[in-house]
Amino acid sequence: MANADSGSNASGNVLDNDSDFFLEVWFYPRSTGGGRHIIGRGGGNKSGWAPYDGHNWHLLMEKDCLYFQFASDKGFGEIKSTPVASNNWHYVTVRRTGNMTEMWWNGVFVGSSTAMPILPAIRDRIRIGGHTSKGSTGYFDGFIQ
Numbered sequence: 802m803a804n805a806d807s808g809s810n811a812s813g814n815v816l817d818n819d820s821d822f823f824l825e826v827w828f829y830p831r832s833t834g835g836g837r838h839i840i841g842r843g844g845g846n847k848s849g850w851a852p853y854d855g856h857n858w859h860l861l862m863e864k865d866c867l868y869f870q871f872a873s874d875k876g877f878g879e880i881k882s883t884p885v886a887s888n889n890w891h892y893v894t895v896r897r898t899g900n901m902t903e904m905w906w907n908g909v910f911v912g913s914s915t916a917m918p919i920l921p922a923i924r925d926r927i928r929i930g931g932h933t934s935k936g937s938t939g940y941f942d943g944f945i946q
Contacts, residue, residue, distance in 0.1 A: 824895040827946040830862060830887045837862040837941045842927045859928075860895065862941070867911075869895050869904050878916030880904040887943075 828839055841859025858871040867882035880902065885891060894905045904911040931940040 821899070822895075822897050824860070826860065826893050827890060828893070828941070829890045829944040829946075830885065830941070831943040833862055833865040833885060833887050835863075836939055837943075838928060838931055838939050839941050839945060840927065840929050860893065867891075867893060867904075867906060869902070871902070878902070878914045880912045880914055882906050882911045 824840070826839060830837065839860045839862065841861070842857050858869070860867070860869050862868070862885060865884040867885050868879055870879040871877070880895075882904070885906075892907055896903050896905075900915050901913055902915075903913040930945055
């Protein structure tokens with residue numbers, strides 16, 4: 802169970818270790834430029850996003866595409882969509898079952914990966930709508946539901 806904290810942070814056993822999960826998000830981007838973080842968990846003390854930095858996973862818009870990326874000291878993987886239109890609502894789901902991670906966008910299968918490593922248990926917050934290591938460009942410009 803996750804516990805919300807002012808709508809921006811959550812803690813608990815959410816998308817960590819090697820457990821199966823299902824993530825669903827409605828989002829409405831007003832712009833598509835830069836690394837716009839929708840939701841993610843992890844974060845280290847260094848800048849950037851890399852396995853050595855303690856990051857685990859995130860869903861973001863980079864330029865005009867949607868990505869689900871995951872990393873640990875065991876490896877890195879990502880699933881990428883086709884271009885996402887701004888000023889429209891979009892629905893994305895990510896599901897991990899066993900060693901298979903799949904992403905669906907607006908009801909259409911985007912792709913899958915078996916590269917998702919076993920994620921270590923972490924105490925880092927879930928971040929919704931932004932990521933401080935990216936500075937102001939990491940904030941999502943739009944609505945998340």
